[in-house]
Amino acid sequence: MSASRETARRAARVAAARAYVLPLALLVAWELSTRFGLVNTRLLVAPTKVIAAAWRELQQGGIVTPLAASLARDLGGAAIGSVLGVLVGSVMGVSRRWEHALGPSFHAAKQVAIFAWIPLMSVWLGTGEVAKVVFVALAAFYPVALNTFEGVRSVSPSHVEVARVFAFSRVQVFRRVVLPGAAPSIITGVKVGLVYAWLGTIGAEYLLAAAPGIGNLMIDGRESFQMDKVLLGVVIVGAVGVIISAAAANVEARLLRWRS
Amino acid sequence: MANPGIIEIIDVHKRYEVNNEALHVLGGLSLTITPGEFVSIVGLSGSGKSTLLRLLIGLDRDYQGEIRVGGEPVRGPSLDRGIVFQEHRLFPWLNVRDNVGLGLENSKLSVSEKERTVREHIELVGLRGFEEAYPHQLSGGMAQRAAIARALVNRPSILLLDEPFGALDALTRSNLQQELQRIWQSEKISMVLVTHDVDEAVYLGDRVVVLEPHPGRIERIVPIDVPHPRERKDPRLEALIREVREAILEHRS
Numbered sequence: 001m002s003a004s005r006e007t008a009r010r011a012a013r014v015a016a017a018r019a020y021v022l023p024l025a026l027l028v029a030w031e032l033s034t035r036f037g038l039v040n041t042r043l044l045v046a047p048t049k050v051i052a053a054a055w056r057e058l059q060q061g062g063i064v065t066p067l068a069a070s071l072a073r074d075l076g077g078a079a080i081g082s083v084l085g086v087l088v089g090s091v092m093g094v095s096r097r098w099e100h101a102l103g104p105s106f107h108a109a110k111q112v113a114i115f116a117w118i119p120l121m122s123v124w125l126g127t128g129e130v131a132k133v134v135f136v137a138l139a140a141f142y143p144v145a146l147n148t149f150e151g152v153r154s155v156s157p158s159h160v161e162v163a164r165v166f167a168f169s170r171v172q173v174f175r176r177v178v179l180p181g182a183a184p185s186i187i188t189g190v191k192v193g194l195v196y197a198w199l200g201t202i203g204a205e206y207l208l209a210a211a212p213g214i215g216n217l218m219i220d221g222r223e224s225f226q227m228d229k230v231l232l233g234v235v236i237v238g239a240v241g242v243i244i245s246a247a248a249a250n251v252e253a254r255l256l257r258w259r260s
Numbered sequence: 261m262a263n264p265g266i267i268e269i270i271d272v273h274k275r276y277e278v279n280n281e282a283l284h285v286l287g288g289l290s291l292t293i294t295p296g297e298f299v300s301i302v303g304l305s306g307s308g309k310s311t312l313l314r315l316l317i318g319l320d321r322d323y324q325g326e327i328r329v330g331g332e333p334v335r336g337p338s339l340d341r342g343i344v345f346q347e348h349r350l351f352p353w354l355n356v357r358d359n360v361g362l363g364l365e366n367s368k369l370s371v372s373e374k375e376r377t378v379r380e381h382i383e384l385v386g387l388r389g390f391e392e393a394y395p396h397q398l399s400g401g402m403a404q405r406a407a408i409a410r411a412l413v414n415r416p417s418i419l420l421l422d423e424p425f426g427a428l429d430a431l432t433r434s435n436l437q438q439e440l441q442r443i444w445q446s447e448k449i450s451m452v453l454v455t456h457d458v459d460e461a462v463y464l465g466d467r468v469v470v471l472e473p474h475p476g477r478i479e480r481i482v483p484i485d486v487p488h489p490r491e492r493k494d495p496r497l498e499a500l501i502r503e504v505r506e507a508i509l510e511h512r513s
Contacts, residue, residue: 158349162345165342168366177351258354258396
């Protein structure tokens with residue numbers, strides 16, 4: 001019994017380790033190809049150089065400040081977009097009348113690729129912080145609104161009936177039955193929204209006016225042809241995405257403990 | 261002043277519109293249920309048993325005739341009436357304690373009184389030790405026990421039961437029937453049980469109301485004059501079970 005459990009645990013460890021094989025092999029291939037001059041090192045610098053760049057930038061404050069600025073835009077915009085998304089999704093989910101009034105416009109607007117709003121927004125809101133945060137909020141808004149709507153619609157009528165038996169007011173029904181019932185779907189929406197918001201943050205930094213940020217770090221690197229800095233930016237963008245997703249999954253697991 | 265537990269159903273008709281066709285579900289049903297009485301309602305499908313419970317609890321007010329509880333016409337749900345459905349309908353995101361406590365959302369009790377009454381009702385249905393369990397961790401029988409606790413937590417004078425044990429296995433069902441008899445005796449409230457199970461109806465009821473279908477009307481009322489608590493093997497019950505079964509089947513042809 002314990003022997004078989006031990007075997008199972010070992011198998012799980014082997015499976016987890018398998019995920020590291022490809023990235024490690026690529027890193028080694030990348031490092032070796034730069035060492036042996038197989039690639040133009042002006043275009044592709046060695047991973048060790050990227051690590052050195054990270055160390056250099058870190059000491060000069062070249063990472064912390066832009067990262068903080070990007071995260072502030074990202075999380076601020078995601079928060080605004082999520083709150084509005086939950087509101088709009090709930091209103092459409094609870095009321096057929098509002099669904100008929102808002103639904104078609106919502107679905108039409110959703111078809112416009114998110115980056116197509118950038119020119120309009122830069123005309124209306126300028127190219128500063130406001131435009132960036134609004135853009136990030138818009139990116140997070142759609143998935144949250146859509147998933148909230150579907151979650152609210154999926155709330156079981158028999159649960160709503162129980163609430164009616166206990167003479168719940170409409171507000172009580174919403175708080176006690178509809179919101180918790182829709183929560184799994186809403187959280188899925190927020191997770192997708194966070195991914196879109198981070199994409200939107202880097203995009204907005206790239207396409208709108210220069211200001212401290214990870215997007216800007218990469219633009220700087222490109223302009224001055226410091227490929228180590230550009231690649232450092234890529235690594236940071238990926239790492240932040242992974243960390244945000246992991247944190248969201250953690251919060252989800254806590255909030256939806258009742259499901260497992 | 262009428263007693264709070266008395267239910268008066270006076271010439272109630274209920275029609276549904278299905279595909280532009282009127283469906284006559286209840287056709288002039290009259291019945292008085294006295295306080296503390298246990299009334300079982302049986303009948304073939306289409307006799308409007310469950311519809312009648314929906315009208316009694318106040319979830320459906322679209323009918324002709326009159327339903328009075330404690331002398332007052334029913335105008336909607338009230339904390340004085342509890343209901344247990346066939347499915348437990350517990351909220352999956354709340355544990356047993358919070359599911360039971362949910363019934364007290366609109367109660368005027370203080371927080372400590374609420375905690376006490378929730379605890380008492382969890383004990384009443386024999387779920388002590390399972391307060392923290394979530395519905396998916398409970399067996400069907402335990403979930404239905406929690407649903408009974410939730411329905412009783414406001415100390416209603418009437419408990420309605422809509423085929424509450426219909427989805428349970430035979431052993432759990434007879435266990436819970438016995439439990440329900442005990443709870444009814446200790447709470448001294450009126451209970452109205454709708455069921456397909458004639459044995460259950462006779463075992464628990466002071467009276468068994470047999471409905472005939474299309475539209476639902478009272479075919480016969482069979483008094484069960486056997487004192488509680490009852491033995492399942494009691495020959496008087498077995499004779500009454502046969503009588504009720506025959507009364508139901510009379511109208512099948």
